[in-house]
Amino acid sequence: MALRFRRRIRIAPGISLNLSKSGIGASIGPRGAKINVGSRGVYANVGLPGTGLSFREKLNKRGGRGATSAQAGAPSAGKVLEQQLQAGGSAVARVRVNEDGEVAITDDAGQPYDETELRVLRKYAGEGMRDMLQQACDQLNADLSALATVHIETLPPRDKPVFQARVFPEPEPQRRPLLQPTLWSRIWPPAGRRLQEQNERLAEQYARAFSEWEAAARAFNEQERQRREQETELVLTNLDAMANVLEEHLGEIPWPRETNVSFDLGDDASTIAIDIELPEEDDFPGVEYNLAAKQAKVSVKKVAATRRRMLYRDYAHGVAMRVLGEIFHRLPTVQVALVSAYMSALDAGTGQPTESYLYSVLVTKPQWREINFKALADIEPPATLEHFELRRKMTKTGVFKPIQPFDVAALANYRTLGD
Known part of the structure; x- marks a missing residue:
């Protein structure tokens, strides 16, 4: 089978964290989100960027507790803040969490509150602040969560564009x-x-x-x-158009990790071979953020090695499902697809770059139709690929051993058998 095209595209991530030596800046909720504490209660104010619209929701519907007793001498900053709230004023609390899990609570101008003020804020807006800290943890963990769910938006096949x-x-x-x-x-x-x-x-x-x-x-x-x-029209007959369509739509997907995809289209527009260069496992997040049970604190826990391997296993197979979904959905004439995934490494003997293949799978369009695309959340991508012609050496905990991938001749033979 002749190969007519060689396209290599970089599918860039759509989920990212702003990492720097000073830590991770996690704005809680969408841009414009903040807690507003006042005598009438605690409100979350969220503006919708670019629309001029906003909404306001009361967080402490049960109301706050009474004021603390006055202290002798000059009033503390916390006492001044509480008197301000009781007099009908308001205060803004913004929450940030850095990569070490340290929580910073500041006013609207970015100035940190002192300990006496924080006690007042926790008194009047404790639950609201916990809600926002939980949102911070969810945002910091979003990159980790996305790795195991990259297949969720896999598209079903179709015969007509x-x-x-x-x-x-x-x-x-x-x-x-x-x-x-x-x-x-x-x-x-x-x-x-x-x-x-x-x-x-x-x-x-x-x-x-x-x-x-x-x-x-x-x-x-x-x-x-x-x-x-x-x-x-052109996607049904023109190989250039097929390559352009696939490249465009693969590039529009918000991939959680930068991944390289190369593909070759067969000369009769019915077959395609795909190589996926996977990121290294070390590129995956190594920590997870959790909100303490009863305190406004965030703990940072190292992701266990076994779980990290399992996430890598799920991502490696989930990418194949997502790419196959785009192929059979966008290119109606393709009937057989070969997907092989590899990692780049250096040969221990020569020091030269080499490719270590983790799996290779042959899938026909009729086989792809057997997937229940309405239950993708319940599907495990590693098990899904086992329903097709698969070459893979992998333990249950996600340890891969190199394999020899299918070649183009196997793709041509598989197409012939399918016919």
């Missing part, structure tokens, strides 16, 4: 109302001329903005027309 149109995202510019003449502009010619010039500038600005918007809309619609033609 279906085009999903996109809408031009830029809104049409609105014409600003012209300035209305005043009594002074009617009786004083210079004022009337200035008014006319201002209205002419407004009209010119609108005409220019509309012309630019219209040109951008035409370019977008032309791109959509070409994409429609490529994804509904």
Whole structure:
């Protein structure tokens, strides 16, 4: 079987943490989220970026406890804060967690609260702060969780291409109302001329903005027309179009780890061979964040070696499922796919780069249809690949031994057997 194309694409991650020597900055909730503590209760305020919209929800619906007794001498910062809250004022608490699990609670200007103020905040907004700390843990653990669920959005196969149109995202510019003449502009010619010039500038600005918007809309619609033609017509016969479609859609997936994919299309558009270069296990997160049972503290626990291997095992197989889903969903003519996954390493004898293959699997489209795509959350990717023609040497705890992958001749023979 001849191979006509060789494409190598880098599928970049869509889930990431901002890592630096100073730690992980985890903003709790979406941008604009904060706790607002006041005499009427504790509220979470969340703004929706770019929309001008926001919502406010009361967190301590049972109300706060009474004030603490006054202390002798000058009032502490905590006492001042409590008096402020009791007088009807409010305070903002922002929560951040660094990579060591240390919690920083600051005001709206980023200044940390002292211990006396923190006691007041815990008194009035303890549950709300715990909720936000739990969100912080979930965000910090999101990268870890995503590794085991990369297959969840795997697409089912289809025999006919279906085009999903996109809408031009830029809104049409609105014409600003012209300035209305005043009594002074009617009786004083210079004022009337200035008014006319201002209205002419407004009209010119609108005409220019509309012309630019219209040109951008035409370019977008032309791109959509070409994409429609490529994804509904050319994808059935043109190998270039097939490669472009697959590359585009694989690149749009929010992969949790950067992974390289190479693919070769058969000369009759019915077969495809895919090589997946997997990241190393050391690239996976090594710690997990958990909220303490009764305190506003975050603990950092090292991920056990066995669990880390299992996560790597699930990710390695889940990537294959996701790639196979894109192939059989986007390329209707492909009937047989060969997927092989490997890790790059250095040969111990020569020091030269080498490829250590972890598994190799042959899948036909009829076999792919047997998967229940409505129950992907209950599916284990390593077990799923066992339903196909699979070469793999792996222990139950995810330890791989190198294998010899299927070659192109095996792909051609498998296609013939399927026919």
